Amino acid sequence: MKQFSYFTRSEDVQNSSGASFDVLVVGGGIIGSGVANALSQCGIRVILVDRSDFGSGTSSKSSKLIHGGLRYLAQGRMKLTRNLLKERNYLLKHSEVVRKETFDILVGKGQFGKLSIRAGLILYGLLGGGRPTRYIENKGEYPEDVNGYFSYTDCVTDDAYLTVMNVVSAHENNAVCLNYVSFQGLERVAGGIKAQLRDIITGTEFEIQAKMLINCAGAWIRGLVPGNKVNPQTIRLSKGVHLIYPRSVYPGKNSVAFKSPVDGRQMFVIPRDKVVIVGTTDTFTDSPDDLEVTPEERDYVKKSCAIVSDSFAKADPMVEYAGIRTLYGKGSSPGKLSRDFKIIEDDISITVIGGKVTDYRRVASKVAKLVSSRIHMGKVLRDIPRLDYPGLPWHNNIETAINFECAVTSSDIMERRLGTYFFDPERLEETSKHILEFLEKNNVKIDNGFFHI
Ligand SMILES: Cc1cc2nc3c(=O)[nH]c(=O)nc-3n(C[C@H](O)[C@H](O)[C@H](O)COP(=O)(O)OP(=O)(O)OC[C@H]3O[C@@H](n4cnc5c(N)ncnc54)[C@H](O)[C@@H]3O)c2cc1C
Structure with missing residues (x-):
């Protein structure tokens, strides 16, 4: 394992x-890191930059589900659900940071209809989502408006750590991966681009050349590559918030899918072990x-979750966070816009719009195929991207984070x-105290919040 x-x-x-x-990949969220990992596995010389830490954008602010999306099925987006379930099943098999979770989906007044959910879950199962349980009557687990529920299995993950695992895997495959380096702009030169980059830690500006740029800057993609074919009018941003409560607020064992009253x-x-995450x-x-x-x-989320337990309305969350979805298309409400990704190409760049955490491998392998064909690497892409870093999910330690996962601030670690x-x-x-003890013991100085090793 290489030092990183x-x-x-x-x-x-x-x-x-x-x-x-x-190739220069801008944006080290799940999409950019998955792309960098895929390209490096094809023997392509890649530099990946993120102006903050890897995974610090939307890729740490999701609901942390790896799922096919029953809601997308209800919208008739069968192909998307099938693709997502295929990816879910792959990740469950190959990544320890993805694990199974049981969901109760509520049936009753103002909730889902019994027949439609039974039919939906059967279809979900046929598309790759496993078998639903039989209908279970509500015997007091839920408020009285809930008649009962079906249980089904999906998956959960740590989205940020899955991103970091992809970055470390790319680094193992010789990609240059730089957190806290921002993309400032580019000029066209013979054979590609010259890009201006800035090291946020030292303030140093530097230039690199590349044959092309892959724009994976998530909600920040608009205007990143001047003059490309992306129409900013068709990129829509949608905000989603989550609240995190202590586990004691909700003693139930399973996750719950429900309709907001x-x-x-x-x-x-x-x-999730010691907490319960609600949203969004x-x-x-x-x-x-x-x-x-x-x-x-905050009020909306609290009132909505009261259908599962009124404790959510009464208690205060320990942590809350917001993330921004990047959606493509026109429509009056964000819920109606597709969650599928879109790739737009021009002569010097490829821009990725959207892309769920669950779907990052599909995005990455599509981009890798396009890049391979353009710069004539011609390598066969099979099972790409693999995770060549198994990580130490759920039990990670400070030393590994600093020496092998390029954490350079306390927030990066925590x-x-x-x-x-x-x-x-x-x-x-x-944990903050443990980090400081580790740094002191190893004579690491902190300057402006960054560790100087
Ligand atoms: C509320 C919510 C819940 C969601 N829940 C789920 C879920 O349960 N399951 C699921 O599969 N998906 C979910 N998603 C979708 C998923 O989280 C996102 O689609 C995905 O994280 C997007 O990843 P990304 O890499 O495109 O963007 P980001 O993670 O935002 O990465 C973009 C990166 O680009 C960097 N950047 C920007 N500008 C520059 C620049 N000039 N120079 C260098 N770097 C730059 C940023 O710092 C950032 O790190 C959810 C999304 C939201 C908002």
Whole structure:
């Protein structure tokens, strides 16, 4: 296993300055890291940059489900559900950071209809989603408006860590992966592009050359490559918020899929070891940086979850977070826009619009095929991208995060390597102390919040 740390990152920044690559990938969310991993596995020389930490955008702010999306099936998007289920099943088999979870889907007044859910779950099963259980009467587990529920199986993950695993895998396959390096702009040159990059930690600006750019900047893709064929009018942003409560607020064993009594939207209550994550909302926004949870949004989630347990309305969440979906198309409500991804190409760039966490491999393999055919690498792509880094899911440690997963701040460790922030927020202070002890013991200095190894 190669070292991948602040130290190797600094060396990589220096060595990259003025260097030529086949491909520059901008954005180290699940999509960009999956793409970088796929390309590097095809022997393509890749540089991946993210202006913040890997996975710090929407890829750490999702509902953390790996699923086919029963809701998409209800919208008639059968092909999308089938593709997502195929990916879900692959990830469950090949990645330890994806695990099974049982969901109760509620039937009753203002909830789902018994017959339609039975039919939907049978179809979900046929498309690759496993078998639903028989209908179970509500015997007091849920409020009285709920008549009963069906249980079915889907999967959950740690979205941020899955992203980091892809980055480490790409690094193992010789991609240059730089967090805290922003893409500033580009100019066309013979044979491709010259890109201006900035090291956020040191303030150093440097240039690299590449044959093409892959724009995986998520909600920030608009306007990143001037003059390309992406019509900014058809890219819509939608905000989703989640609240995280202590596990004691909801003692139920299974996750719950239900309709919000406020507006009938589908929502989830998802117990995750020491916490329960609830959400989400789906409202258009104009800004990719609209990440504050407003009192109205918090109130909506709390009122909606009261159908599962009134404790959600009474208790205060420990943590709350917002993420921005990037959707493609026209429509009056975000819930009606497709969750499928779209790829737009021009002579110097490929832009990826959308792409669920569940679907990142499909995006990555499509992009890898396009790039391969363009720069004539001609390598056969099978089972791409694989995860060539197994990670240490659910039990990760500080030393690994710093030396092998390129964590360079305390938040990098607690939010995107160990998952403390999302899955065990009560231990944030204790973990922070452990990090400081580790840094002191190893004579690592902190400057401006960044570790200097
Ligand atoms: C509320 C919500 C719930 C969701 N739930 C699920 C779910 O349960 N399951 C699922 O499969 N999907 C889910 N999704 C969808 C999924 O989370 C996203 O589609 C996915 O994370 C998008 O990944 P990305 O890599 O495109 O974007 P991001 O993760 O946002 O990555 C883009 C990156 O680009 C970087 N960047 C931007 N500009 C620059 C620049 N100039 N230079 C360098 N870097 C730059 C950013 O720092 C960022 O890290 C959910 C989405 C939301 C909002």
